[in-house]
Amino acid sequence: MEILVSRKVILALIVLAATSFYITFVFNSCVVSSISKAIPKWRVHPVVPNEVTLVHYSTSVRVVSLLEDNETSISPKYKFFREQGLRPERQLPSALIIGVKKGGTRALLEFIRIHPDVRAAGSEVHFFDKNYMKGFQWYRTRMPATLDGQLTIEKTPSYFITKEAPRRVQLMNPSTKLLVVVRDPVTRAISDYAQAISKKCDMKPFEQLVFVNGSIGSIIDTSWGPVKLGIYSRYLTRWLKFFPLSQLLFVSGERLVLDPAIELKRVQDFLGLKRVVTEKHFYFNSTKGFPCLFKSEGHSAPHCLGKTKGRSHPYVDPVVLQRLRNFYRPFNNHFYQMTGINFGWA
Numbered sequence: 001m002e003i004l005v006s007r008k009v010i011l012a013l014i015v016l017a018a019t020s021f022y023i024t025f026v027f028n029s030c031v032v033s034s035i036s037k038a039i040p041k042w043r044v045h046p047v048v049p050n051e052v053t054l055v056h057y058s059t060s061v062r063v064v065s066l067l068e069d070n071e072t073s074i075s076p077k078y079k080f081f082r083e084q085g086l087r088p089e090r091q092l093p094s095a096l097i098i099g100v101k102k103g104g105t106r107a108l109l110e111f112i113r114i115h116p117d118v119r120a121a122g123s124e125v126h127f128f129d130k131n132y133m134k135g136f137q138w139y140r141t142r143m144p145a146t147l148d149g150q151l152t153i154e155k156t157p158s159y160f161i162t163k164e165a166p167r168r169v170q171l172m173n174p175s176t177k178l179l180v181v182v183r184d185p186v187t188r189a190i191s192d193y194a195q196a197i198s199k200k201c202d203m204k205p206f207e208q209l210v211f212v213n214g215s216i217g218s219i220i221d222t223s224w225g226p227v228k229l230g231i232y233s234r235y236l237t238r239w240l241k242f243f244p245l246s247q248l249l250f251v252s253g254e255r256l257v258l259d260p261a262i263e264l265k266r267v268q269d270f271l272g273l274k275r276v277v278t279e280k281h282f283y284f285n286s287t288k289g290f291p292c293l294f295k296s297e298g299h300s301a302p303h304c305l306g307k308t309k310g311r312s313h314p315y316v317d318p319v320v321l322q323r324l325r326n327f328y329r330p331f332n333n334h335f336y337q338m339t340g341i342n343f344g345w346a
């Protein structure tokens with residue numbers, strides 16, 4: 001009887017041990033396998049590449065063939081190129097429109113991309129500010145395919161004010177050509193505000209937001225984005241630590257509206273392009289109140305920029321405007337000295 005009891009106990013112990021061994025093993029193997037699944041992925045495709053990796057990407061892998069991914073899905077356009085012995089490839093941009101927000105950056109991009117030797121990324125890529133961690137390979141896939149001799153350009157106006165952008169652009173290519181469309185900081189601030197209020201109707205009036213205590217008697221609120229962004233000399237100082245002045249072209253936002261052909265001539269010369277885009281490409285649309293294009297890359301008919309460009313501005317108290325002008329004057333003068341151009345902002 002005693003022997004029978006002890007046998008039952010031993011059997012129960014064995015079952016218990018086997019069960020606990022099984023549970024431990026299965027649980028640990030799940031943990032281990034999930035870790036081991038995670039580690040190699042992270043090692044092979046670093047989600048957060050450091051600067052060194054990025055330099056490596058930009059210098060050693062500059063070109064990706066459009067035709068290698070899926071030969072069967074080639075568009076007729078690229079088939080045509082291939083039949084002609086040409087291989088369109090995506091390149092990192094050699095020119096960037098880095099700012100300024102509400103300066104007229106979209107107009108400049110749409111105008112310069114008429115040029116047959118220019119190909120542009122359509123939408124803002126935000127690589128050097130928001131998407132830098134995705135790496136240069138990713139950035140290149142956002143670029144249009146180009147043929148030999150064509151220049152790739154991208155515009156993201158927030159690059160101008162992004163602290164890390166100058167160093168990052170220099171790492172990509174120290175000879176990148178940089179275009180900055182600048183506009184009177186007072187009208188730029190109102191334009192910025194007009195855009196913000198179009199998205200968020202319950203905003204306080206411009207006249208309140210401009211001042212620290214919300215009243216004309218107090219000081220200008222330099223922490224408010226629309227005001228801060230207009231201190232161009234501050235941001236330019238950062239870029240000049242990484243690029244010589246000769247690598248930057250300052251386009252007048254005002255002249256881009258009044259006489260786009262003149263600004264486009266300067267831009268084409270700066271980019272080393274033939275002067276193809278001229279006054280014959282533009283007409284003034286009196287309904288829009290802006291120059292528009294007879295035709296462009298995407299349109300064969302005359303067309304203007306979209307309705308988010310050329311918004312009507314809210315009325316702003318002239319006393320507030322004067323306060324803002326006085327505020328910007330020393331910064332503007334500094335900016336004129338730095339660039340060697342007097343933009344004539346009052």
Ligand SMILES: Nc1ncnc2c1ncn2[C@@H]1O[C@H](COP(=O)(O)OS(=O)(=O)O)[C@@H](OP(=O)(O)O)[C@H]1O
Pocket residue numbers: 100101102103104105106107157190191192194253256257290291292305308309310311312
């Ligand atoms: N041809 C033409 N058509 C329409 N708009 C023109 C044109 N040329 C320059 N502009 C001015 O561009 C201003 C918008 O600037 P951005 O394109 O840099 O804005 S954004 O930062 O990309 O949102 C936009 O500002 P608002 O007038 O305040 O809307 C325009 O004044």
